[in-house]
Amino acid sequence: MSDLEEEYRLDYFAENGFHRLECQSCGAAFWTRDESRETCGEPPCAEYGFIDDPGFEEEHTLEEMREAFLSFFEERDHERIDPYPIAANRWRDDVLLTQASIYDFQPLVTSGTTPPPANPLTISQPCIRMQDIDNVGKTGRHTMAFEMMAHHAFNAREEVDDEYAYEGEVYWKSETVQYCDELLAELGADPEGVTYIEDPWVGGGNAGPAIEVIYKGLELATLVFMSLEQDPEGDYEMKDGNTYSKMDTYVVDTGYGLERWTWMSQGTPTVYEAVYPEMIDFLKDNAGIEYTDEEAAIVHDAARMSGNLDIDDVDDVEAARGDIADELGVDVDELRELVEPLEDIYAIADHCRALAYMFGDEIVPSNVGTGYLARFVLRKTKRLCDNAGVDAPLDELVDMQADRLGYENRDTIRDVVRTEVEKYRETLERGSRRVEQLAEEYAGRDEPIPTDDLVELYDSHGIQPDMVEEIAEDYGAAVDVPDDFHAQVVERHTESADETDEEEADLDRERLADLPETERLYYEDQNRLEFEAMVLEVIEREEGYDVVLDQTMFYPEGGGQPADHGTLSAEDVTANVTDVQRVDGVVLHRADEDPGTGEFVRGQVDGTRRRRLMRHHTATHIVGHAARQVLGEHIRQAGAQKHVDSARLDVKHYESITREQVEKIERIANEMVMDNAPVSQEWIDRNEAEAEHGFDIYQGGIPGGEQIRLIHTDEDTQACGGTHVSRTGDVGAIKLLGTERIQDGVVRLTYAAGDAAIEATQRTERALDEAADVLDVAPEEVPETARRFFDEWKERGKQIEDLKEELAAVRASGGGAGEEVDVDGTTAVVQRLDADMDELRATANALVEEEKVAVIGSGADGAKFVVAVPDSVSINAGDVVGELAGRVGGGGGGPPDFAQGGGPDTDALADALEDAPDILRQLQNA
RNA sequence: GGGCCCAUAGCUCAGUGGCAGAGCGCCGCCUUUGCAAGGCGGAGGCCCUGGGUUCAAAUCCCAGUGGGUCCA
Numbered sequence: 001m002s003d004l005e006e007e008y009r010l011d012y013f014a015e016n017g018f019h020r021l022e023c024q025s026c027g028a029a030f031w032t033r034d035e036s037r038e039t040c041g042e043p044p045c046a047e048y049g050f051i052d053d054p055g056f057e058e059e060h061t062l063e064e065m066r067e068a069f070l071s072f073f074e075e076r077d078h079e080r081i082d083p084y085p086i087a088a089n090r091w092r093d094d095v096l097l098t099q100a101s102i103y104d105f106q107p108l109v110t111s112g113t114t115p116p117p118a119n120p121l122t123i124s125q126p127c128i129r130m131q132d133i134d135n136v137g138k139t140g141r142h143t144m145a146f147e148m149m150a151h152h153a154f155n156a157r158e159e160v161d162d163e164y165a166y167e168g169e170v171y172w173k174s175e176t177v178q179y180c181d182e183l184l185a186e187l188g189a190d191p192e193g194v195t196y197i198e199d200p201w202v203g204g205g206n207a208g209p210a211i212e213v214i215y216k217g218l219e220l221a222t223l224v225f226m227s228l229e230q231d232p233e234g235d236y237e238m239k240d241g242n243t244y245s246k247m248d249t250y251v252v253d254t255g256y257g258l259e260r261w262t263w264m265s266q267g268t269p270t271v272y273e274a275v276y277p278e279m280i281d282f283l284k285d286n287a288g289i290e291y292t293d294e295e296a297a298i299v300h301d302a303a304r305m306s307g308n309l310d311i312d313d314v315d316d317v318e319a320a321r322g323d324i325a326d327e328l329g330v331d332v333d334e335l336r337e338l339v340e341p342l343e344d345i346y347a348i349a350d351h352c353r354a355l356a357y358m359f360g361d362e363i364v365p366s367n368v369g370t371g372y373l374a375r376f377v378l379r380k381t382k383r384l385c386d387n388a389g390v391d392a393p394l395d396e397l398v399d400m401q402a403d404r405l406g407y408e409n410r411d412t413i414r415d416v417v418r419t420e421v422e423k424y425r426e427t428l429e430r431g432s433r434r435v436e437q438l439a440e441e442y443a444g445r446d447e448p449i450p451t452d453d454l455v456e457l458y459d460s461h462g463i464q465p466d467m468v469e470e471i472a473e474d475y476g477a478a479v480d481v482p483d484d485f486h487a488q489v490v491e492r493h494t495e496s497a498d499e500t501d502e503e504e505a506d507l508d509r510e511r512l513a514d515l516p517e518t519e520r521l522y523y524e525d526q527n528r529l530e531f532e533a534m535v536l537e538v539i540e541r542e543e544g545y546d547v548v549l550d551q552t553m554f555y556p557e558g559g560g561q562p563a564d565h566g567t568l569s570a571e572d573v574t575a576n577v578t579d580v581q582r583v584d585g586v587v588l589h590r591a592d593e594d595p596g597t598g599e600f601v602r603g604q605v606d607g608t609r610r611r612r613l614m615r616h617h618t619a620t621h622i623v624g625h626a627a628r629q630v631l632g633e634h635i636r637q638a639g640a641q642k643h644v645d646s647a648r649l650d651v652k653h654y655e656s657i658t659r660e661q662v663e664k665i666e667r668i669a670n671e672m673v674m675d676n677a678p679v680s681q682e683w684i685d686r687n688e689a690e691a692e693h694g695f696d697i698y699q700g701g702i703p704g705g706e707q708i709r710l711i712h713t714d715e716d717t718q719a720c721g722g723t724h725v726s727r728t729g730d731v732g733a734i735k736l737l738g739t740e741r742i743q744d745g746v747v748r749l750t751y752a753a754g755d756a757a758i759e760a761t762q763r764t765e766r767a768l769d770e771a772a773d774v775l776d777v778a779p780e781e782v783p784e785t786a787r788r789f790f791d792e793w794k795e796r797g798k799q800i801e802d803l804k805e806e807l808a809a810v811r812a813s814g815g816g817a818g819e820e821v822d823v824d825g826t827t828a829v830v831q832r833l834d835a836d837m838d839e840l841r842a843t844a845n846a847l848v849e850e851e852k853v854a855v856i857g858s859g860a861d862g863a864k865f866v867v868a869v870p871d872s873v874s875i876n877a878g879d880v881v882g883e884l885a886g887r888v889g890g891g892g893g894g895p896p897d898f899a900q901g902g903g904p905d906t907d908a909l910a911d912a913l914e915d916a917p918d919i920l921r922q923l924q925n926a
Numbered sequence: 927g928g929g930c931c932c933a934u935a936g937c938u939c940a941g942u943g944g945c946a947g948a949g950c951g952c953c954g955c956c957u958u959u960g961c962a963a964g965g966c967g968g969a970g971g972c973c974c975u976g977g978g979u980u981c982a983a984a985u986c987c988c989a990g991u992g993g994g995u996c997c998a
Contacts (some may be wrong), residue, residue: 096998234950367995376996382993415932427994433938433944459996479964487997744994837982841945862981868945878944894944901944902981 004236005029006705007209007225008198012174012181018196030214031196041195041214049193049216054267062147062275065262066124069149072183078151079118083125085361086583090695091702096370101125101150102226102253110206110226112156112249116688119155120170124258126357126405130373133380140270140306141218145354147258151179152251160248165386165706166809171210176223176252180213182461187265188634189215204236205230208250216768220260224253226551252772255556262375269303272346276353279400281590283345287389295338301328302339307918315605344388351381353401355417360407361821362634364743365420372651372730374421379424383464394421412632431463432471438467439475448478455488462720479481502582507744511539512548517585519551523681523709526614528553529605535570538594546588547595553605556582559700560640561617561722566605570595577603603694609644610723612756615731616647617722618679618713619669619753623649624699626668630661637699642722646737646760647751653747659740665749666736676729677714683707733757812846812854820852821917824924828853830916832909834860839901844868844898855880855916863888863909864902871897875924887912 008020008031018031023040030040039045060068070080081104084091088098092106101123108114124147136140153170159169183192187925194215201210203206207228213221219471227250229237234245254256263274273280291299305324325332333546333860360372365375382394390397395417402410435457442449451470457463465481470481521531547568554577556562568591575591582588595601606891620640628635631653638650686708689697697710697719711720714728717845732754742748752760772779775789812829819830829852833843842855847854848868853875865884867877877899878892885892885901888908892901 369998372997430994437939460994462995601982611936678983741992825957845945865979866945881944885981892944892981896984898945900982904981 004200004209008278010174012178029198040197041217042219043217049797050240050264050267051269054265055189055216056265060262060265062262066258068492070122070124073122073151078120078122081117081121082122082160084359085695086128087361087363090369090698092378093702096373097128099127099129101148108856110251110786114686115165116154116711119166121153122151122297128357135380136350137343139563143259143350145357149256149258150254152253155250157248158629166250180221180223200238202240207238207244214293218260219266221254221256224252226253241800249842269300272349275282276349279349282392283348286392287341287345298328298330299338302335302561306911337919344384350383351377352397353793355398356405358418359413362400364634364654364745367743371745382421382424394803406706412634419654427462432908435463435468435471437569439472439477443475448480451482459489459793512584512586515548516585518549518587521551521553523557529607533601533603535595535599535601535762538597542588544592545594548586548588549590552587554580554604555723556580559720561613561642564605566611568595568601570599570601597758605723613642614723614725615754615817616642618724618729619734620649621646621668621713621716622672623716623749623751626665627651629668645756646750648748648750650742650746651750652745653743656741657747662736662739669734672714673728673731673734676727678727679724680712682710703842706733735760804839808842808846811843812850812876823920826853830855830913832857832913834858836860837864840866857909857913859906859909862902862904863906867901868898875920879923880919884912
C-alpha cells in the first residue's frame, strides 16, 4: 500500500529552498521556507496575523482582487472563462447549486468525455454553500455566497493517446504551486510566512494529493490534484477508509477564495467589512446601530477573536462567546447584546448576495429544487432583517447586491423578491392565527405546547419554533423547544423510499452490450417514413418481442416525445410496433410478432401519428419561446410532454398566468408559425454550443457526449433529440387550451397544434353548442342563461325547503293522517309518511313544537324513522329509534331529543310502527 | 422527487357519524350620537369533486383537484 508522501516532493519546493516540517501542535506535514517554523500556521495551531495588519502591499476591493487574479493567470497563458450560473442543475442533474469552480466541469470534462472550453483556464466562479448558513456573521469568516477563483488544467496520460477528449499534460503539481507562490509574491506577501500543508483530498468517488495554502493564519487557497478514483483493488488508502487507484486523466483543481484574498489585503476585523463595506454601512445605519468608542473597541476585539477561533457550528459559537467575554473582561450577556445585531447585519448582507446570485441567474422561488433553496434563504434573511430592526424593503437590499454584481434583470429580481416576501407574510399571518389558537388552548389548561405540535407547525405550516415562543408568551403559554427539534423534523421525513425494479434493466444492459448502436435514420431525414433494415436480435418478452435492427426510422420515446408506431414486414410476417425505446444506443422495437433474427425487414412508420407528434414538438419550442417573451427571461422548461392530440409545457414562473398573457403567448406563437421560418437541426461541439447560446439550450435536459444536436426554430435554439417539422408554418396553428399551476413556481401550458388544434377548438365549440341547445339559447347567451338558471335553481331549493316546513306544520296541527296515542299522559303521534328525511325531520320538529312526541316512519327509500321528543318528556329518542330500526334490520341513534335511523326491510315498517306506542310506554317506564 | 397539513357563509374559522354553526362583514329596523358604537331582526352554504362504507357522511375510507409547508 503506497501512501501519498512521495507525491508532495515537488521540484519547485526543492529548487526554492523549502523544508518539509511537521507541525508541533497538530502533527500535519507542511512545506515552508522558514526552517525554524514550529507550527503549520493554521488556526488553532496559530492565530490570525493580518487583522489591522494587512498581509498584502495594497488594499484591494473585491473587484480589484478578482481582476488581479484573473489577469495574473491570463498573463501565464490561461484563458479567462466567464462564470457559470449558480444553478448547477442547468448543466448537470446531480446537484442543485454550484459549490466550487470544478462543478463547472463535472462530470463530463473531468472524466474526459468532453473537452474543457479551454485548457488551461482561469475563472472566478460564484458559489453558494448552504451548509454554512448558520455560521454566517458569527465567525467573521464564513459566507454562504462567495466566489471561488481558480485555474484548472486537464491532463491525460501520454500512453492513453486519443481515448479522452484531451491529450497529454498541460502542467501538474510543481507548476501549480509555483503559480500560487508567485501570485502571493506579486501581491507583496512575505514569502517566509507562507506554509503549504499536505492535506490529501477525497470527494465524490475521486481523490488525490492536495495542498492547503496558509498565510498569516488564513487559509487562502486549496490546490487539489485530482488523480485517483475509488477502486477496491487500488494501492492508495485514503482518509475515508477506501482504496483508490490512479486515473488516466488527472486534473488540477484549485480554489482561491476571492473574499479571503480581499480580506487579507485589507485586514478588517471581519471578512464582511472587506467585501461589501457600503452595504454593511447602509444596514448599520438603517438598523440604527451606534456604538460608543468603548463599545466599538469591544466589538472590534470580539470580532477579531471570534474569527480567530476554530468554530464549525453554532453551538461552538455560543460556547466561544463566553471565552471571548472573559478575555475582554465584559459580561457575556452584555457582549451578546452588543454584537448580535451586527452579526445579523453581516448575515443579511451575505444572504442578499446569495439571493442576488440566485435570482440574477433566474432561479424562481418554489417548493422544489433550487427554487426551494432560494425561498429558504429569502425567508431566513427576512427574519434576520426583522430581528435586527432593518426596515429597508428586502427587494431593495437584494438589488444593492444585484447592482454590484452587475446583473441586468434587476427589475425582475425585485419583482420576484417582492412577490416572495408577500407570500411569506401571508404564511406568517396564517401561521400566527394557528399558533394563537393553540397558545390559548394550552394556556387555558396551564400546559406547555407539546413538541408534536411544534414539529407539525414547522413541518406543515412553516412556523419557526421561536415564533411560536414569541406568540405563546403573549397568551401565557409555555413552550419548550427540545434540543433535538430539528432531528425530530428529519425523523418525520425518513420514510423508506420505493424500491425500483432495476433487475430487468440490468439484464438488458448485459445482453445489449454486444450489439452495435442502432443507426438513427430519423435524424437524416425527419420526413421519411419507410426504410429497410436487418434484424440483429429478437428478445422475447412477456408480451411480444423486442426487435433490434441495424438501423431505424422509428423514433424511440425521449425528450417528452412518445415513440413512433408502425410495422416491420419480413417476407411472411408483419409485426406491429407499439413501443420503441433506446437503451445504451440500441433501439428496441416492441412488436407483436417475431420477424426472425437475420431477416431483412421493411419498416413503415405510422405517418399520421408521427406528423402530429412532430408538430407538437416544434410547437413546444415555439410556445416556450413565446412564453419567454411574454413572461420574462427567467422562463425555463420544468418538463414537457407531447401527445397526438395535445402537448404540455411546464415552465418556471413565480405567479399565475393571466388570461391576457395566455392570449398574448398564443398570438406570438402563431405569428412565429405564420412567419414560416425554417426549423433546422445542427450537430455541434458542445462547448461551442454553450459558448454561443448559453446553458439555456438545455431546456429539455442535458445530453451527454462531445457533439450535441441543436434545433433552431426561428430565433429559438435548444439542444433537442426530437423530430421536428422543417418550417414553422408546417405546425399549422397553435391553440392554447389552458394553463394551470401544477406546483408553486411552476405553470403548465397545454396546447394543441395543427389538426389537433382544429379538433380541440371544435370540441370546445361542440360542448358550447350542446349546452346552448339544452338551454335553448344562442351560444353567446350561455353564460348569462346558465347564471340565471343556477340562481333560479337555488331559489327553488329554498322555496321547497320552506314549503316542506309549512306542510309539516299543517300536518302536525291535525291535518295529517297521524295516529295520536296517549302515552301515560303525553300525546304521541305515530305516522307513516313516505317522504325523504328532510320532510320527516320537519314534520317531527313541528310536532315537538306542539309538545307532542313524534314517531315518523317512511318507506320511500328503505325503512326510515325519525323520533323527536319534547324537552318536557323523559323518553330517550335514541332508544326508541334503536328499537324501531332493529325491527327493520338496521340501526339508528342520536341525541335524546331527536334521533333518526332505519334499515333495509321495508316490509317490516308497518309492524314496527304498530308496535311504536308500546315501545314508547316501555321506554318511558324504564 | 418524497413526506406532512388544509379545503364548511363574502372573510377568518369552529364543528370526532345523527336538525349546518360562531365571530367579523352585509341588509333592515331601533337606540344613541360630536365620533366610536350598542340593541333587535334578516339575508347569505353544490360543507372542493367523484367513488365507497353506513339505516345515516361536512364528519370515516379511497381516488382526484386546488392551496400550504417541510425535506432531498
